[in-house]
Amino acid sequence: MREAHTVAQVRAAEAALAGQPLMDRAVAGLAATCARLLARRRGRVYGARVLVLAGSGDNGGDALFAGAALARRGAAVTAVLLAPERAHPGALAALRATGSQLTADQDVGLADFRRADLILDGIVGIGGRGGLRPAAQPYARAGRRGLLVAVDLPSGVDADTGEVAGEALRADVTVTFGTHKPGLLIDPGAEYAGTVQLVPIGLRPPAAPVQALQHADVAALLPRPGAESDKYRRGVLGVLAGSERYPGAALLAVAGALHGGVGAVRYQGRPGEEVVRRHPEVLLTPGRVQAWVVGPGSGDEAPGALADALADEVPVLVDADGLTELARLGPGALAGRAAPTLLTPHTGEAARLLGGGVTAQQVAGARLHRARELAERYGAVVLLKGSTTVVARPDGAVRVNPTGTAWLATAGSGDVLAGFTGALLAAGLGAFDAASAGAYLHGVAGRIAAADAPVTAGEVAQALPAAWREVCGV
Numbered sequence: 001m002r003e004a005h006t007v008a009q010v011r012a013a014e015a016a017l018a019g020q021p022l023m024d025r026a027v028a029g030l031a032a033t034c035a036r037l038l039a040r041r042r043g044r045v046y047g048a049r050v051l052v053l054a055g056s057g058d059n060g061g062d063a064l065f066a067g068a069a070l071a072r073r074g075a076a077v078t079a080v081l082l083a084p085e086r087a088h089p090g091a092l093a094a095l096r097a098t099g100s101q102l103t104a105d106q107d108v109g110l111a112d113f114r115r116a117d118l119i120l121d122g123i124v125g126i127g128g129r130g131g132l133r134p135a136a137q138p139y140a141r142a143g144r145r146g147l148l149v150a151v152d153l154p155s156g157v158d159a160d161t162g163e164v165a166g167e168a169l170r171a172d173v174t175v176t177f178g179t180h181k182p183g184l185l186i187d188p189g190a191e192y193a194g195t196v197q198l199v200p201i202g203l204r205p206p207a208a209p210v211q212a213l214q215h216a217d218v219a220a221l222l223p224r225p226g227a228e229s230d231k232y233r234r235g236v237l238g239v240l241a242g243s244e245r246y247p248g249a250a251l252l253a254v255a256g257a258l259h260g261g262v263g264a265v266r267y268q269g270r271p272g273e274e275v276v277r278r279h280p281e282v283l284l285t286p287g288r289v290q291a292w293v294v295g296p297g298s299g300d301e302a303p304g305a306l307a308d309a310l311a312d313e314v315p316v317l318v319d320a321d322g323l324t325e326l327a328r329l330g331p332g333a334l335a336g337r338a339a340p341t342l343l344t345p346h347t348g349e350a351a352r353l354l355g356g357g358v359t360a361q362q363v364a365g366a367r368l369h370r371a372r373e374l375a376e377r378y379g380a381v382v383l384l385k386g387s388t389t390v391v392a393r394p395d396g397a398v399r400v401n402p403t404g405t406a407w408l409a410t411a412g413s414g415d416v417l418a419g420f421t422g423a424l425l426a427a428g429l430g431a432f433d434a435a436s437a438g439a440y441l442h443g444v445a446g447r448i449a450a451a452d453a454p455v456t457a458g459e460v461a462q463a464l465p466a467a468w469r470e471v472c473g474v
């Protein structure tokens with residue numbers, strides 16, 4: 001599991017270790033990574049051209065110290081100071097002692113930026129506020145041929161949220177210290193971070209408010225039938241999806257559901273005959289279910305379908321047209337429910353649920369904040385889909401999904417996700433776990449099915465068993 005902590009938590013954990021050589025540990029890890037990258041790229045560190053961009057705080061200090069370490073191994077290092085009068089004095093002295101060039105001339109800096117083999121972005125770290133300052137902005141736009149290594153996080157990315165106000169430096173590798181920061185896991189910030197490497201420095205932060213699960217974590221959550229299981233004990237999922245107008249959504253939601261570890265899927269929507277023709281395993285008779293999926297392709301039938309599902313005191317996953325109807329009704333529609341509700345909006349649906357003129361673009365730019373806001377307002381677990389899928393609980397706990405491929409942005413992909421995740425709910429997972437495991441496996445299936453080429457939602461559903469096997473290591 002990757003864990004991410006807020007700036008305040010990092011500061012508190014650092015304060016608890018006052019007197020320990022935290023910066024030395026950070027710099028040692030940073031310099032070792034840079035040396036490894038240079039050796040891989042050009043065979044050796046000796047003779048490499050390295051540019052250090054150093055701001056006014058300890059982030060700049062880390063970059064300058066690492067530059068000094070590389071200079072001692074024969075790299076030709078230039079440091080550009082963005083706030084010369086406030087640069088870290090000890091780190092400046094260390095770099096000066098190697099005979100490296102120091103300058104405050106940004107034209108020299110930009111020329112070196114374009115031709116360096118490796119650039120260290122130490123403009124600003126967890127102390128950064130409010131986006132890049134004007135002196136740093138040209139570096140976010142300039143072309144380059146070398147690798148860019150962000151120190152702790154890419155300058156311009158908000159550490160706590162992943163939001164980017166204006167511009168940010170785009171890194172190939174981010175070397176982060178002590179713990180991940182939420183902004184490294186959540187888009188748009190995550191996109192700027194490249195590959196993230198964690199350098200342990202001995203911090204002991206509290207429970208992480210933001211987590212990213214990995215294979216073993218998800219494998220531990222997935223349902224496994226015991227010797228005593230029969231189809232009813234493994235759970236039955238009810239699907240209220242599809243309509244005369246949109247029968248495809250029903251087929252895809254059911255296709256996802258059939259791979260989600262339930263004993264049976266009970267389809268209660270309109271195009272029942274077609275569903276059974278394609279999926280003969282499906283039950284059409286009414287009866288008890290352990291969870292509902294409602295909304296994909298429900299069209300005009302969404303109001304009735306949503307009311308039916310919410311009236312049943314079992315977990316309910318609301319998607320697509322169900323969400324549009326819920327946005328019309330408002331959070332009050334969920335107020336009386338004792339069983340969990342899971343909402344799976346894309347950014348447009350999330351904007352509608354939030355109301356008040358919030359746009360899809362605003363949701364995409366502040367995923368963490370908006371997912372938490374929705375979860376709190378509706379008292380429901382929210383799975384906010386998109387370039388980084390974020391799962392938020394009403395108490396603010398968040399899991400960020402690390403799997404997926406841009407090819408998953410295809411028609412019907414969300415229907416498969418809804419059916420599959422609903423099945424995990426019916427199989428007994430809590431809403432937070434079902435949402436995180438559902439998004440995770442759906443992303444792995446997308447990658448397997450797409451293999452770097454366009455993919456259909458049906459193919460993603462077919463790849464779910466392979467994803468399940470990969471994640472469980474069988």
Ligand SMILES: NC(=O)C1=CN([C@@H]2O[C@H](COP(=O)(O)OP(=O)(O)OC[C@H]3O[C@@H](n4cnc5c(N)ncnc54)[C@H](O)[C@@H]3O)[C@@H](O)[C@H]2O)[C@@H](O)CC1
Pocket residue numbers: 014022023024026027055056057058059060062123124125126127128129130131132133151152153177201
């Ligand atoms: N505190 C510690 O124990 C450790 C800190 N470390 C490093 O220290 C960094 C934090 O250092 P600081 O607290 O000095 O903070 P930073 O170096 O991140 O930035 C603070 C400085 O940048 C200025 N600043 C704020 N926003 C800016 C912006 N948008 N553009 C330009 N300048 C801006 C501030 O005026 C302040 O002088 C971490 O990111 C990490 O790199 C590591 O060495 C590990 C140990």
Ligand SMILES: [K+]
Pocket residue numbers: 059121122123124125150151152153154155
């Ligand atoms: K930085």
